[in-house]
Amino acid sequence: MVFTRDLRVADNPALSAAISSSSAIVPLFVFDDDLLASGFAGHQRLRFLLESLVELDASLRARGGALVIRRGHWPQTVVEVALAANAGVIHLACDVSGYASRRLARLRALAAGSRMTVVTHPGVTVVPPGELHPASRQAYQVYTPYYRRWLAAPRRPILPSPPRVKLPDGPDAIDTGRVPGMRELTNADHAPSWLPGGEQAGLRQLDWWSRRCLENYDGSRDDLTADQTSRLSPYLHLGCLSPLAVEADVRASPGADAFVRQLAWRDFFCQFLAAYPRTAADDFRQRKQDWADDQDGLTAWQSGQTGYPVVDAGMRQLAAEGFMHGRARMITASFLTKDLHLDWRLGAAHFLRNLVDGDIACNQLNWQWVAGTGTDTRPGRVLNPVTQSRRYDALGGYIRRWVPELAHLPSAEIHEPSTADRRAAGYPQPIVDHREAVAANRARPRRTRRPR
Numbered sequence: 001m002v003f004t005r006d007l008r009v010a011d012n013p014a015l016s017a018a019i020s021s022s023s024a025i026v027p028l029f030v031f032d033d034d035l036l037a038s039g040f041a042g043h044q045r046l047r048f049l050l051e052s053l054v055e056l057d058a059s060l061r062a063r064g065g066a067l068v069i070r071r072g073h074w075p076q077t078v079v080e081v082a083l084a085a086n087a088g089v090i091h092l093a094c095d096v097s098g099y100a101s102r103r104l105a106r107l108r109a110l111a112a113g114s115r116m117t118v119v120t121h122p123g124v125t126v127v128p129p130g131e132l133h134p135a136s137r138q139a140y141q142v143y144t145p146y147y148r149r150w151l152a153a154p155r156r157p158i159l160p161s162p163p164r165v166k167l168p169d170g171p172d173a174i175d176t177g178r179v180p181g182m183r184e185l186t187n188a189d190h191a192p193s194w195l196p197g198g199e200q201a202g203l204r205q206l207d208w209w210s211r212r213c214l215e216n217y218d219g220s221r222d223d224l225t226a227d228q229t230s231r232l233s234p235y236l237h238l239g240c241l242s243p244l245a246v247e248a249d250v251r252a253s254p255g256a257d258a259f260v261r262q263l264a265w266r267d268f269f270c271q272f273l274a275a276y277p278r279t280a281a282d283d284f285r286q287r288k289q290d291w292a293d294d295q296d297g298l299t300a301w302q303s304g305q306t307g308y309p310v311v312d313a314g315m316r317q318l319a320a321e322g323f324m325h326g327r328a329r330m331i332t333a334s335f336l337t338k339d340l341h342l343d344w345r346l347g348a349a350h351f352l353r354n355l356v357d358g359d360i361a362c363n364q365l366n367w368q369w370v371a372g373t374g375t376d377t378r379p380g381r382v383l384n385p386v387t388q389s390r391r392y393d394a395l396g397g398y399i400r401r402w403v404p405e406l407a408h409l410p411s412a413e414i415h416e417p418s419t420a421d422r423r424a425a426g427y428p429q430p431i432v433d434h435r436e437a438v439a440a441n442r443a444r445p446r447r448t449r450r451p452r
Contacts, residue, residue: 002078002092003029003067004100006123006239007052008199009059010161013121018091024168026085027060029053030078031071032103036185042353043188044322045234048197052240053179055198065165069177075107079114086172087116093239094120096129096270097360098277125267126243127153129274139275141375143268150264158245194321195231195356202235210250218258222327224310225397229326230259233357236266243267266362272375273361280364281345283373289441292341300431301336302350304403307422307430309415310389311335313402320402322356327392333370334383339437344371382438389415403427 001018007029009015018025035041041049057067070077082090090111095104108118122128132149133139140146168174182188195205213220213228220228235241247263250256273279300306304315314328324332329351336347348367352358368374372381393399396414400407405425406414413421422429 001025001027002090003027003056004093004239005095005237006093006242007049007056008202008240008242009056009063010199011123011159011242011245012093012239013123013156013159014091014093016159016162017119017121018089019162019165021089024166024172025065026068026081026087026168026174027065027165028068028070028078028081029056030074030081031069031180031185032074033072034074035099040352041358042322042355043182043186044354044356045358046185047182048195048234048322048356049238050179050182050185051197051201052199052238055200055240057179059161059199060165063162063165065167066176067179068174069179071180074103075110078107079110079116081174082111082116083114084172085168085174090116090118092118092120093123094128095124096274098273098280099360101274101277122156123242123244124239125270126150126155126247126263127267127271129267129271132271133275137275139271140268141272142377143265143375146268146271147261147264150267155244155248158242158248194323195234197234197238197240199235199240202232202240205230205235206232206241206246206249210253214250214253214259215255217255221258222392224313224325224327224393225395227325227398231323233359233362234323237357237359266359269361269365272365279368279374280360284368284375285373285379287371287373289341291343294340294342297340297431298336298342298346300428301332301340301342301347305428305431306335307428308335308385308389308434309399309403309406309417309427310393311385313393313399316402318351318354322354324351324355325398327388328398329366330370331383331385331388333367334381335385337367337371338382338441339385339432339434341437341441344368344373384434386416386434 001015006012006014053067060067068081070081078090111118127150132146132153195201209230217228220226232241232246236243243263243266247260251260276284301315304312306312311332314324314332317328318324333347336342337344344367348364351363355363365374369376372379394411396411399414405427406417409417409421417427419429
């Protein structure tokens with residue numbers, strides 16, 4: 001049984017299927033050298049992954065098993081371990097990205113050559129990608145009709161944690177290896193931690209947040225100062241929590257509808273990427289204007305020095321925590337694409353490098369949604385950073401936390417400081433004028449492009 005983005009023992013269909021079909025199993029995780037070499041995962045996500053693997057190993061050992069750790073070319077390494085254990089079947093969860101699909105295809109080919117079968121299972125989403133689709137398309141391209149179908153879709157049974165996990169013994173015994181340290185995977189000894197990784201940590205976070213914040217989630221989720229978002233996204237990304245079990249846990253609670261909609265958004269983007277894998281890197285909706293070339297603007301945005309306090313607060317939170325409030329993600333993404341006119345892929349790549357919850361489907365397709373090249377039915381939508389700041393950080397608490405040089409300013413001024421206040425605080429002037437930038441973008445020459 002190969003763990004990928006399902007690092008848990010509870011409600012894990014692949015794990016349950018492997019245990020029920022054999023007297024002994026090899027629970028395996030392979031560090032993919034191709035992914036590690038790409039720099040796809042930043043230090044904070046790797047730290048979270050390592051903590052999650054340590055806890056997963058402990059959970060398996062408590063049941064008589066252990067997590068087998070390997071590193072290498074992923075498909076080949078999986079087959080090598082399966083051959084060493086004399087395994088006939090390889091179980092794993094289905095994923096949605098183009099990379100995951102290509103990796104799975106290579107695994108199937110290698111396994112078939114060794115007379116082994118590969119069986120995939122649900123578990124990464126609430127409703128499996130491809131289960132819901134309109135009659136004329138591969139996948140839903142608009143959220144609302146998808147959400148209506150999603151709510152009514154049948155759910156598979158939630159599976160209990162296995163009471164026992166038995167490893168092969170005798171001539172088929174396998175060296176388990178160990179979870180490596182940060183230094184073995186990257187040049188960092190450690191990374192800042194704002195949430196611990198692992199299934200039990202995820203369950204504690206879910207319990208704490210649902211008891212204290214869920215009831216008021218719809219009214220507070222966009223409040224930057226209150227910061228009552230669930231922070232469950234890293235646990236869902238790596239599968240420390242089952243999204244189906246999370247939905248079942250909260251669905252009957254007061255205030256759950258708004259949170260369940262967010263789970264549906266996650267499924268929506270997953271089913272979309274599974275059907276259109278190229279949208280991880282290519283525009284779904286063709287843009288009719290060229291992106292600007294502004295390295296200084298990109299650097300200022302990345303470092304939280306744009307002169308727009310709410311934008312800079314979001315970018316500094318990302319650098320410090322590997323996390324950014326959802327509303328801030330929309331504001332900062334809109335600023336990069338609509339104010340600076342920079343390619344959404346630059347912003348998406350920066351987010352993926354730094355976010356603990358960097359999920360290829362949610363990240364890339366949310367960026368396209370904001371940039372107007374994705375599934376948003378209003379592609380010309382622009383978020384005014386000052387208006388957004390006044391609306392969602394009315395008292396300036398979010399800005400004060402992350403842009404401390406402005407903390408002394410009163411709430412009425414902190415969203416748009418005067419030139420004198422900026423100079424006194426050592427805070428930059430705005431790198432662009434929002435109104436002028438948006439007007440210039442709308443006036444830019446348009447060119448004709450072939451439809452996709």
